[in-house]
Amino acid sequence: MKVITESTLRTAFKHGVPDQYFVDAEVLITPSARQYLRDKNVALIVGQETKEGDHAQKDEQNGESAYRETEATDTKISPRYVSYYSGGVFEKKPEHMTQIYGHQLVYKDNPRIILRGKLDTFQSGVLGFQIAADRKGEKKLTEDLEDVLKYARDILRAEVLNEALKPKEVIGLSEDRLRAMSHDPKHHFGVGHLWPHYEMGEIIIGLNALRAQVREVEIAAVTAFRKEDHMERLDIITALNRLSSCIYIMMCKYAAGLYC
Numbered sequence: 001m002k003v004i005t006e007s008t009l010r011t012a013f014k015h016g017v018p019d020q021y022f023v024d025a026e027v028l029i030t031p032s033a034r035q036y037l038r039d040k041n042v043a044l045i046v047g048q049e050t051k052e053g054d055h056a057q058k059d060e061q062n063g064e065s066a067y068r069e070t071e072a073t074d075t076k077i078s079p080r081y082v083s084y085y086s087g088g089v090f091e092k093k094p095e096h097m098t099q100i101y102g103h104q105l106v107y108k109d110n111p112r113i114i115l116r117g118k119l120d121t122f123q124s125g126v127l128g129f130q131i132a133a134d135r136k137g138e139k140k141l142t143e144d145l146e147d148v149l150k151y152a153r154d155i156l157r158a159e160v161l162n163e164a165l166k167p168k169e170v171i172g173l174s175e176d177r178l179r180a181m182s183h184d185p186k187h188h189f190g191v192g193h194l195w196p197h198y199e200m201g202e203i204i205i206g207l208n209a210l211r212a213q214v215r216e217v218e219i220a221a222v223t224a225f226r227k228e229d230h231m232e233r234l235d236i237i238t239a240l241n242r243l244s245s246c247i248y249i250m251m252c253k254y255a256a257g258l259y260c
Contacts, residue, residue: 005032020045023045081104119152119156185249211244
């Protein structure tokens with residue numbers, strides 16, 4: 001039988017105290033743990049259902065305070081948000097927390113949330129650069145940037161929905177072709193590896209800024225998915241690596257005059 005102690009609760013509430021705390025009916029809660037919940041004004045919800053408005057009833061047993069929750073009746077508690085860490089529930093979303101999956105809340109510095117934020121920043125950068133490219137009449141480049149944007153959104157969707165990311169072509173190239181072409185631009189585009197310089201102009205320098213942003217997203221993904229003995233979501237990490245290769249290829253194509 002699982003036992004909830006005061007120490008258990010202190011650890012669970014280390015970063016924030018919820019309004020309610022859910023436990024299964026078969027879980028044993030020590031008297032000191034119950035008192036701790038009372039002191040913190042946390043409502044204890046036992047089992048799957050509890051009559052709304054019921055309160056724990058106090059008994060005196062052997063000189064210690066114990067609590068007995070009223071049995072579940074006909075009204076289901078439907079909290080709006082649940083702590084990803086402790087299982088505690090919130091009627092209102094705290095400002096320092098956000099949703100990671102469904103109604104589960106995490107702190108905004110959670111590695112997965114940081115990753116999503118960097119993906120969002122990258123998409124904003126692509127959109128801004130698309131405007132600049134379109135104003136310069138770079139139609140083909142603008143179309144390729146749209147492909148990059150869609151791919152970034154596919155990556156974000158796969159992470160948020162916890163779905164597998166299916167391999168797909170970007171700017172008409174498979175993942176294998178992206179890797180090969182970015183490693184040998186001289187063979188494929190007639191230009192050597194680029195060392196960005198301001199004299200290369202606004203387009204190439206703008207693309208290089210996007211490439212650097214993707215690298216930051218990739219690092220955030222490694223941080224979010226690294227476990228002690230393995231790496232999760234290699235599909236996303238691989239996709240981000242190929243996305244940076246894609247943008248580098250776009251730089252080489254522009255330098256070679258292939259967007260004219």
